Amino acid sequence: MLRKFQYEDNKDMLDYWVSDPNVQFLYFEPIYTTYEEVKKLLDEYISSYDDNDYYRWAIIEKDSNLCIGQIAFFLIDTDNHFAEIEYCVGTKFQKRGYITEATKSILDFGFNKVDLHKIQICHAENNLYSKSIIKKCNLTYEGTLRDYFFVDGEYLDRLFYSILKKEYISFRKNK
Template sequence: MLNHSGTIQIETKRLKLRKFDYEDIPHMIKNWITNPSVQNEYGEPVYKTTTEVYELLKKWIDKYQNNDFYRWAVILKRNNENIGQIAFCRVYTEIETAEIEYCISENYWGKGYATEALNAVIDFSFRVPKFYKLEAFHRIANTRSGRVLKKTIMDEAQTVRRFEVENIKPDDDICYSIIRDDYFALKE
């Protein structure tokens, strides 16, 4: 049974996943949110000014009071720097399903940080709020994100819930998913 917990801090060997705060703004600007190579890869706009980033963070921080809002700042432990974000961009409470999105600074690509963060959030989502299903997708051209998803416990799927609801055929997207029972069976 799904029991929303909201964004709770998660730690891995190299990363701390925590709620965003306004002190993240300089690192976000330096590392990823102003970089079209990062933002365009996962379909988000480029934020150009401190004011724009502040306004975005204000929306996210205000939503932390909702227990069905999940968005983590990805913090590199060795220097306490914000190098990206990971979130449930869609939550379908009625069917206990969430869709995951993530981004990592271009300066940190190829070092396994996205995979490490994603694996931690997958584990969290089945153990704490106890989602039934997790989904993700990447554009065919975004091979970097595809490599990240292939390194997780998720499997390629026909579609994700959002595409079903919006009656979209995922022609240019590769979808991944995993259900809770399969996750625990594979972890044994």
């Protein structure tokens, strides 16, 4: 289930993903270790919902009602009808299809509610988990920015994938 973040999500966030270096490292976000830090992050998320073009959702596991991750259009270009997706889910909840399902949901939302023309996702070359999600969502490889990230003394490439609205509609019809 996807919904807006709430302050009550702070414990789950801290327990399941924002404090986990293995999760935060995969999308180059800071590690949060205290409730005060998570509250500031939630202040940012929640206050941004007043903006018309702010799209960030908590990923909630239906059975447990736990906040297990997040997904967002973190980069939006309204002039060119374009957005980029970022996502993460706690290690305990990975490889269960949550991110794939969430990504498919916001692709649909982006094309049908926001009227985007193109949506992209990118990942560091070592993030094979993200690559498999992107493939399941039928995005097309566009290219690589070589040596884009400098992490732990080494350079990593950034791989770009995208899907156009017409491709998304065609895929949905043929499904």
